[in-house]
Amino acid sequence: xxxxxxxxxxxxxxxxxxxxxxxxxxxxxxxxxxxxxxxxxxxxxxxxxxxxxxxxxxxxxxxxxxxxxxxxxxxxxxxxxxxxxxxxxxxxxxxxxxx
Amino acid sequence: xxxxxxxxxxxxxxxxxxxxxxxxxxxxxxxxxxxxxxxxxxxxxxxxxxxxxxxxxxxxxxxxxxxxxxxxxxxxxxxxxxxxxxxxxxxxxxxxxxxxxxxxxxxxxxxxxxxxxxxxxxxxxxxxxxxxxxxxxxxxxxxxxxxxxxxxxxxxxxxxxxxxxxxxxxxxxxxxxxxxxxxxxxxxxxxxxxxxxxxxxxxxxxxxxxxxxxxxxxxxxxxxxxxxxxxxxxxxxxxxxxxxxxxxxxxxxxxxxxxxxxxxxxxxxxxx
Numbered sequence: 596x597x598x599x600x601x602x603x604x605x606x607x608x609x610x611x612x613x614x615x616x617x618x619x620x621x622x623x624x625x626x627x628x629x630x631x632x633x634x635x636x637x638x639x640x641x642x643x644x645x646x647x648x649x650x651x652x653x654x655x656x657x658x659x660x661x662x663x664x665x666x667x668x669x670x671x672x673x674x675x676x677x678x679x680x681x682x683x684x685x686x687x688x689x690x691x692x693x694x
Numbered sequence: 695x696x697x698x699x700x701x702x703x704x705x706x707x708x709x710x711x712x713x714x715x716x717x718x719x720x721x722x723x724x725x726x727x728x729x730x731x732x733x734x735x736x737x738x739x740x741x742x743x744x745x746x747x748x749x750x751x752x753x754x755x756x757x758x759x760x761x762x763x764x765x766x767x768x769x770x771x772x773x774x775x776x777x778x779x780x781x782x783x784x785x786x787x788x789x790x791x792x793x794x795x796x797x798x799x800x801x802x803x804x805x806x807x808x809x810x811x812x813x814x815x816x817x818x819x820x821x822x823x824x825x826x827x828x829x830x831x832x833x834x835x836x837x838x839x840x841x842x843x844x845x846x847x848x849x850x851x852x853x854x855x856x857x858x859x860x861x862x863x864x865x866x867x868x869x870x871x872x873x874x875x876x877x878x879x880x881x882x883x884x885x886x887x888x889x890x891x892x893x894x895x896x897x898x899x900x901x902x903x904x905x906x907x908x909x910x911x912x913x914x915x916x917x918x919x920x921x922x923x924x925x926x927x928x929x930x931x932x933x934x935x936x937x938x939x940x941x942x943x944x945x946x947x948x949x950x951x952x953x954x955x956x957x958x959x960x961x962x963x964x965x966x
Contacts, residue, residue, distance in 0.1 A: 599822040601751065604718050606817060608725050608744070610810045615729035617802035620794070623734050623780060627741050630772065631725055634748050637760075645755045646822060650839045653757050654848050657840070660760075660767055661855050665862035667772050671779045672869035679872065684783050687794050 601642035608635035622674050622684050626667065633663045710754060721747035738776050745769045759837050898924040 608631060615628030637656040644652025678684050721744045728740035745768050753761035793799060844852050879887070888894065898913040898921050913924035 597824050606813045610806050611725040614806045621734055624737050627737050641752050641755050641757050650843050654843050665858050668862045669865045672866040676869050678783050
């Protein structure tokens with residue numbers, strides 16, 4: 596397969612993840628959509644690594660995975676504390692800073 | 695259309711191509727389903743499908759290490775963390791479908807189409823050639839090559855990653871820690887509270903003396919009525935039953951048919 600197919604698939608998955616972030620209201624689902632976008636980026640990185648025949652893209656994808664894991668840990672902890680305070684995981688209910 | 699790994703025969707290339715299209719269709723369908731289904735647990739499962747498809751694609755592109763990291767770390771750890779938090783937050787995790795900002799969905803769809811067009815144009819103009827000839831780093835020495843790169847060229851980002859992970863762990867501990875605002879009640883206070891509450895015994899357990907011994911069946915009290923206390927309110931919130939006092943019709947019929955024939959012990963201790 597040519598790498599351009601993989602990059603095209605990565606673009607499609609990234610756009611779908613972006614739509615999910617914009618449309619969904621549940622904070623956990625928004626997080627999952629962000630994970631989908633990060634995965635799409637990883638796919639593009641791996642495709643470009645195979646395009647150039649070296650491993651740098653794979654190393655970057657590895658780092659992206661590590662950062663994503665750290666982000667999920669902190670993000671879900673924030674979500675837990677918001678849920679504890681406001682009894683809701685919806686992003687519409689976390690509006691104390693509005694106005 | 696040369697394969698990335700040691701692509702020799704024509705059949706190999708065809709198989710690779712077929713696998714790509716199957717995986718692409720599955721992953722795009724699962725991603726679409728992920729943003730369309732309402733329940734967050736289903737979203738997580740769809741995301742797992744996408745991640746497994748991507749892991750297979752990494753393996754196809756000569757990145758076996760990343761494929762396994764994807765399965766173990768992403769699908770295994772991160773997604774399980776998501777499910778764990780869903781279990782904690784749980785019950786009301788079905789998304790609301792009301793649109794709080796008017797026209798937001800349409801705007802989001804238009805923005806997505808515009809963004810997709812921009813990206814597609816950019817990639818279409820980029821003239822991405824065929825994959826490079828497979829080198830030794832794409833083959834069995836993938837792990838060695840990756841570790842050489844990580845511990846030589848990228849050693850500083852790697853150490854920064856370690857600092858990031860420690861910070862994330864500390865942050866999670868700080869955020870998840872809940873300081874006690876009231877003093878812990880002593881055993882004496884707990885006993886006094888229970889005595890003053892008017893109910894000494896624990897709540898009746900579900901399914902007691904009912905026909906079915908299931909957790910969603912309310913207990914039958916000695917007078918034949920059902921007890922709302924016996925069924926967890928979680929079940930009614932999840933719409934497993936039609937409410938805590940729900941008794942299936944056949945059960946009531948059976949009870950009335952038997953009349954007083956059913957031996958109903960006055961308390962649970964009579965059995966033992």
